Amino acid sequence: MGSLFRSEEMTLCQLFLQSEAAYACVSELGELGLVQFRDLNPDVNAFQRKFVNEVRRCDEMERKLRYLEKEIRRDGIPMLEIPGECPEAPQPREMIDLEATFEKLENELREVNQNAEALKRNYLELTELKHILRKTQVFFDEHEGGANTTESMTRALISDDPNRHIGHVQLGLRDKQESLEFLPCFVAGVILRERIPAFERMLWRACRGNVFLRQAEIDTPLEDPSSSDQVYKSVFIIFFQGDQLKTRVKKICEGFRATLYPCPEAPADRREMAMGVMTRIEDLNTVLGQTQDHRHRVLVAAAKNIKNWFVKVRKIKAIYHTLNLFNLDVTQKCLIAECWVPALDLETIQLALRRGTERSGSSVPPILNRMETLEDPPTYNRTNKFTSAFQNLIYAYGVATYREVNPAPYTIITFPFLFAVMFGDLGHGALMAVFGFWMCYKEKPLQAKKIDSEIWNIFFGGRYIILLMGLFSMYTGLIYNDIFSKSLNIFGSSWRNNYNESTLASNKLLQLNPDSEDYVQTPYPFGIDPVWQLAEANKIIFMNAYKMKISIIIGVFHMLFGVCMSLWNHLYFKRRISVYVEFIPQILFLTLLFFYMVLLMFIKWTTYGSTPPYYGSDDPEIVKTSAYCAPSILITFINMMLFKHDPNTRPVCDDTMYAGQMGIQKFFVILALLCVPVMLFGKPYFIMKEQKQRARQGHQPVEGAAENGTAGGAAAPAAHHHDEDITEVFIHQGIHTIEYVLGSVSHTASYLRLWALSLAHAQLAEVAWNMLLRKGLMSTDYQGGIFLYIVFAGWAAISVSILVLMEGLSAFLHTLRLHWVEFQSKFYQGEGYLFQPFSFEVILDSAGQTEE
Amino acid sequence: MGASFIPITVFTVLWGIVGIVCPFFAPKGPNRGIIQVVLMLTAATCWLFWLCAYMAQMNPLIGPRLNNETLIWMANTWGNKMGK
Numbered sequence: 001m002g003s004l005f006r007s008e009e010m011t012l013c014q015l016f017l018q019s020e021a022a023y024a025c026v027s028e029l030g031e032l033g034l035v036q037f038r039d040l041n042p043d044v045n046a047f048q049r050k051f052v053n054e055v056r057r058c059d060e061m062e063r064k065l066r067y068l069e070k071e072i073r074r075d076g077i078p079m080l081e082i083p084g085e086c087p088e089a090p091q092p093r094e095m096i097d098l099e100a101t102f103e104k105l106e107n108e109l110r111e112v113n114q115n116a117e118a119l120k121r122n123y124l125e126l127t128e129l130k131h132i133l134r135k136t137q138v139f140f141d142e143h144e145g146g147a148n149t150t151e152s153m154t155r156a157l158i159s160d161d162p163n164r165h166i167g168h169v170q171l172g173l174r175d176k177q178e179s180l181e182f183l184p185c186f187v188a189g190v191i192l193r194e195r196i197p198a199f200e201r202m203l204w205r206a207c208r209g210n211v212f213l214r215q216a217e218i219d220t221p222l223e224d225p226s227s228s229d230q231v232y233k234s235v236f237i238i239f240f241q242g243d244q245l246k247t248r249v250k251k252i253c254e255g256f257r258a259t260l261y262p263c264p265e266a267p268a269d270r271r272e273m274a275m276g277v278m279t280r281i282e283d284l285n286t287v288l289g290q291t292q293d294h295r296h297r298v299l300v301a302a303a304k305n306i307k308n309w310f311v312k313v314r315k316i317k318a319i320y321h322t323l324n325l326f327n328l329d330v331t332q333k334c335l336i337a338e339c340w341v342p343a344l345d346l347e348t349i350q351l352a353l354r355r356g357t358e359r360s361g362s363s364v365p366p367i368l369n370r371m372e373t374l375e376d377p378p379t380y381n382r383t384n385k386f387t388s389a390f391q392n393l394i395y396a397y398g399v400a401t402y403r404e405v406n407p408a409p410y411t412i413i414t415f416p417f418l419f420a421v422m423f424g425d426l427g428h429g430a431l432m433a434v435f436g437f438w439m440c441y442k443e444k445p446l447q448a449k450k451i452d453s454e455i456w457n458i459f460f461g462g463r464y465i466i467l468l469m470g471l472f473s474m475y476t477g478l479i480y481n482d483i484f485s486k487s488l489n490i491f492g493s494s495w496r497n498n499y500n501e502s503t504l505a506s507n508k509l510l511q512l513n514p515d516s517e518d519y520v521q522t523p524y525p526f527g528i529d530p531v532w533q534l535a536e537a538n539k540i541i542f543m544n545a546y547k548m549k550i551s552i553i554i555g556v557f558h559m560l561f562g563v564c565m566s567l568w569n570h571l572y573f574k575r576r577i578s579v580y581v582e583f584i585p586q587i588l589f590l591t592l593l594f595f596y597m598v599l600l601m602f603i604k605w606t607t608y609g610s611t612p613p614y615y616g617s618d619d620p621e622i623v624k625t626s627a628y629c630a631p632s633i634l635i636t637f638i639n640m641m642l643f644k645h646d647p648n649t650r651p652v653c654d655d656t657m658y659a660g661q662m663g664i665q666k667f668f669v670i671l672a673l674l675c676v677p678v679m680l681f682g683k684p685y686f687i688m689k690e691q692k693q694r695a696r697q698g699h700q701p702v703e704g705a706a707e708n709g710t711a712g713g714a715a716a717p718a719a720h721h722h723d724e725d726i727t728e729v730f731i732h733q734g735i736h737t738i739e740y741v742l743g744s745v746s747h748t749a750s751y752l753r754l755w756a757l758s759l760a761h762a763q764l765a766e767v768a769w770n771m772l773l774r775k776g777l778m779s780t781d782y783q784g785g786i787f788l789y790i791v792f793a794g795w796a797a798i799s800v801s802i803l804v805l806m807e808g809l810s811a812f813l814h815t816l817r818l819h820w821v822e823f824q825s826k827f828y829q830g831e832g833y834l835f836q837p838f839s840f841e842v843i844l845d846s847a848g849q850t851e852e
Numbered sequence: 853m854g855a856s857f858i859p860i861t862v863f864t865v866l867w868g869i870v871g872i873v874c875p876f877f878a879p880k881g882p883n884r885g886i887i888q889v890v891l892m893l894t895a896a897t898c899w900l901f902w903l904c905a906y907m908a909q910m911n912p913l914i915g916p917r918l919n920n921e922t923l924i925w926m927a928n929t930w931g932n933k934m935g936k
Contacts, residue, residue, distance in 0.1 A: 004886055387886065409886055413893035421901070475898060479905045489930075494909075495916060497927040504920045512915035523909035525859030526902065531926075535916030542916070546908045553904060602907065609854060609911020627913035 004387055004409050006572070007400055008342040010377035010835070015337040016367040018357075022326070022335045025356030025366055026319050026838075027089040032352050033839025036340040036378060040327040049324040054092075057099065058317035064102040065310055068302050071109060075296065077303045086844070087308055089315035098312065105302055112295045119291060120225035123284050126277055127222060128190040128233070129261045133274045135216040135235040136188050136263055186239045187249060191258035193217060193232040199256045203238065206248055211240040237263075311844060318843045338371070340378055340835065377402050380835035385443075389462050390415065397820045398830025403572065405565050407824055414558065416468035418818055421554065422757035422811040423469070425765060426477030427484040428804050433470025439463035469812075479527040480758070484799065485765035487533035494520045495531040509537055515610035515626065543762070547755040549601050549633075555751025555822070556594045559744070562826030563587050569827055581682025585675035586740060586826075592672040594748050596665075597637050603657055604633060620652050629653035640665040679737040684729045691726070739825075747822040753814050761807050768798050854910035863902050871895020 017025050029035045041049070072079060090098070191199060196215060203211055214237050221230040236258070238249055253260055264270050326335040341349060346368070353366045379400050383391045391408045393415065400406050423429065439446065440463050451457070459466065481487040498517050499510055512518040512531075523529065528546070532539050563586050570578045608630035611622050623629060629650060636657070639646055643666060648655045656662060776784075776791030824830070836842075872895070875888040918926070927933060 382882075384883070409889045410893060412886070412890055413897060417893075417897040417901075476901065479901055493926075493930055495926075496930065496932045497923045498932070499923060504923055508920055509917055510920060510923060511917040514912040514915045518915060519912060521854055522856035523854060523906055523912075525856070525906070526863070527905050529909060531916045531918075534922050534926075535918050537917035537919075538914065539916070542912075542914060546905070549908065550901070550904045554900070557900070605907040605910060607911075608913065627911075630913055 004381055004383065004391070005406055006403050007379040007381050007406065007832070008344065008835075009403070010340050010380060011343050011346070012371045012373045012375070012377070013339055013341050013346075014367075014369040014371050015339060015353075016329075016369075017326075017335045017337065018362050018364050018366070019332070019334060021357045021360040021362035021364070021366060022323060023092055023319060024360035025353050026322050027315070028352040028356040028359075029349070030089065030315065030318060030322070030838055030840040030843075032348065033837050033841055034342060034345045034349060036835055036837045037322055037325050038338045038340070039325045040336070040338060041325070046324075050326075050328065051320040051323050054095075054320040055317060055324070057095065058313055058320065061099060061102050061313045062310075062317070064106045065306065065313060067106060068102075068109065068299075069306055069310075071113075072299050072303050072306065075299055077296075077299050079303045079306055081307060086840070087311055089319055089840070090312050092316075095316060098309065102309070105298065108298055109295070112291060112298065116288070116291045116295065117225050119284060119288050120223065120228075123281065123288060124222060124225055125259070125261075126281050126284065128235075128259060130274065130277050130281065131218045132188050132190065132235050132261050132263060133270055133277065135218075136237050137267075137270065138216065139214050139237055140267070185241070185246065186237055186263075187246075187253065187260050188235070188237045188263040189253060189258045189260040190218070190233050190235055191253075191256055193234045195256050195258075196234055196236075199236075199252070199258070202252055202256070203249065206252055207240065207245055210245060211238050211249060213238050310847075314844055314847050315840055318838070318840065322838055342380055342835075376832070378835035379403075379832035381406060381408070383408075386464050387412065389465050392461075393465075393816065393819070394824075395834070397824065398828075399832045399834050401829045401832040404829060404832075405568050405572075405827060407565070407819070407828055410561070410565075411819060412468070414823070415815055415819060416465065416472040418554070418558075418754065419469045419811050419815040420472035420476040421550070421754045422814060423473045423761060423808060424476035424480040424758055425482045425484065425761065425803075426474050426488075427482075428761075428765070428799070428808075429470050429473025429475075429477045431470070431800065431804050432808065433467060433474060436463055436465075436467030436470050440467055469808075480762070481528040481530055481533065482762055482765070485533075485762065485769045487528075487530035489530040491525050493529050493531045494522060494524050495529060496520065511538075516615045519610065521610065521612050540759075544755070544759065547758055548752065551751050551754035552594075552748060553598050553601065554754060555748055555818075556590070556598050558751070558818070558823055559747060559826060560587070560590060560595065562823045563590060566827035577683060577686045581678055581686065585678045585682070589672045589675045589679075589741070590744055592668040593641075594744060596668055597633065600633050600636060600657065604630060607657065623652050624654055631657060640669060643669070676737065676741055679740065680733060683733050684726065687729055688726055743825060747825075750822055751818065753818070757807075757811055757814055761803070761811070764807065765799075765803055768795060768803065772798065859906065863906075864899065867895040867899035867902075871899070 046052070069079075200213055200215075203213055215234050216236075217234045218232070221232050223229070224231050238253075240246060240249055250260070264273055323335065326337045329336055350368060353368065357365055379402055381391055381400070387408060390411045391406075393411060394400070394406065394408045420429065423432075439460055443463070446460060451460075477483060478488075495512055496518055497512070499507075503510070528543075532542055535542075563583070566586070567579065567583050570576075570583055608625055608627055610627070611617065611625065614622050617623070629652070631648075635646070638644075645655070645662065772791050772795040776788035776795070779787045871892045874891045878884050878887040878891065
């Protein structure tokens, strides 16, 4: 239990597996997902390992499956999800069956595809021919009919004597004799439509205008058999004279990938050919349909199983990859593995191993040995769906050092809280909470949908953070009394108007006086008084004073909490000296200076104010505790640090906030400053002393490594830290001290971002209200209704996109910084490495993602 | 000193119950520790935040500076009718 507070205790184990049982055992461990195997042959390259062949076979199977999947996708056949449980990793002998199945399927599919392609090509040719015959018919008809129109040279040439040449022209083939008589011959073909202009130009240039091109578009698109795209084509017919031109024209046609078709001369021949083509097309259609049907049947059958097969193959591959990490025993009888295991789970792992042995039918049980090691174990925090998002926020900064305090459990609340301090608005918080709640409520269906968008996945992964951030923002919004920049008056304001009508009539702006009947003398019970929202003139002055103070108060508490965490680390790792020379001076320094400042704020809140029965009294005793005498905390604090004593400029008032303040402050500052050398020299001093002592006693290997600072659980690695150079220790400690001392100042100031962001958020919300919605609400009549309708849309869009999304993002980032830098720097090292167990679940997940 | 007994008690007891009493009744199981931390921190942060808002207003040093129209509206709706 409680592994989130500290990472799990890990042990290094040695595992002896019988060769026959190894596969089954590893498969069981993969289902369990609690064991991280170490590579025992790091110098052996991937091709020289024992199970290369198996891995290669798996790769081949995977390739075939991917091919199948691609074909299934192309036909748009739905792939069945695996119902219920994932299939277990199959036995090694099943691998052969699987291989055979895939081989057969692939071959079948390839054959079908080849046939289909050949048929389609055939079909395309025939359709093109059909179109050519049809279109050229038109050209020839024109020639015969309108023979005497002389529009162009070429035209005239062709139509010169139609009756004579028609008999001789035949599909571009003709003998020399005829060419001598300048009888035009022609070629007909089909070309891609977009190539026509270039084709025409080329023909014109290459043949110097001695050819005549006619073209007609084919209306219906044709299917390209190789890519199965729909393409538009055109029929063309070129008339020319002479062999030279013929070769040239043919070359050009070839170059433009035009397909040429024989086209008979005589109309009767053409008609006959067209008839033949039509019947052949019909025949082809039936054959094609049958081929498609067959292909579809094969794919549908495969689609039922493909996901299942993928899982199986990936599991086999993962097992062999793991087995490759193992060492072979000298006798070749058993495999040796080394693995990191959570100490608490040894029992379950033993059970899984026993199951594996039973399944493989081997009689020798596997042996799991604990090993002693000097290495740092991996960090493993058991998380659930709720805590994992927060744990990831921490891991994004750095993985915790083995067994150090994990900030994640505290982050669950402090993160949304600090966010909400900056984002405090009941309305915006509610929007965010509703969105977060919806994602949590619809968790299962949304997860099953597997939406691919990266932004969505970020939101969905952080759904619990969003929900909590929304809820806390609603609370802080209630306290700030801000709902879309308006206030709620639930308990009744504590402020009253006591001005009479004539005063009100003659003054535009009037200030209520807290030291009078205007203020009922007890504050609004929950949150900020709604009257401040109405006080446009000095609302910001009041809110700034309030928000700046709470930022510092929250910040100092947060940092003190962080320093206290370091105490748990010191105690756990048995660094007793660090408690005295690091933790105590650190907490003293922070408390004496900054927590004292927080106390001053509380003193100021309680001490200075109105004195109910004696409103506006001049009695010096009463004036001393009135608002008139209230000192500035900042000035007081600065003076305290400088040991300066400013005489109060207001003669009636006291110089100090309480009796003996000067003395106490001086004492605090001196004590805090004395903490610095302790932090700086304390640890190096003790280390030096210890080294001397050991030098005197001679080396003793297993002594109090505890004094030194590294892991108490694993005492051994501390051994070499003993001998590290003392100057290095000094430098290290110096850096840490400077970082801490300067850090406390700058980190305290850094918490003022809570104030800045919340001010910005409130102001932006107010601007959005005043500039947009207010204008809409002030309009009257039915046009006003329409206007409000439009304005509301604009206001809502700005509220969601800028105030919730953008401001939310910026507040999120600032919160992240406050946690990573201001909070975690006090105790968190983050120098560990993550426990990555061998788990089928993880492997299948990542394989599924890369595939998409 | 501006403080009123009822709200301070009510909210302190409320958050006290959440932060001190509830953790004892957190469900047993592997997540008990987390639930306790969550409850305690929620109570602590929320109470502190409420307390700061309350104390900052206990003894106001300045009063709100309001428009005369707002003041008339206040007088009419929040009671305390204005004199002549």
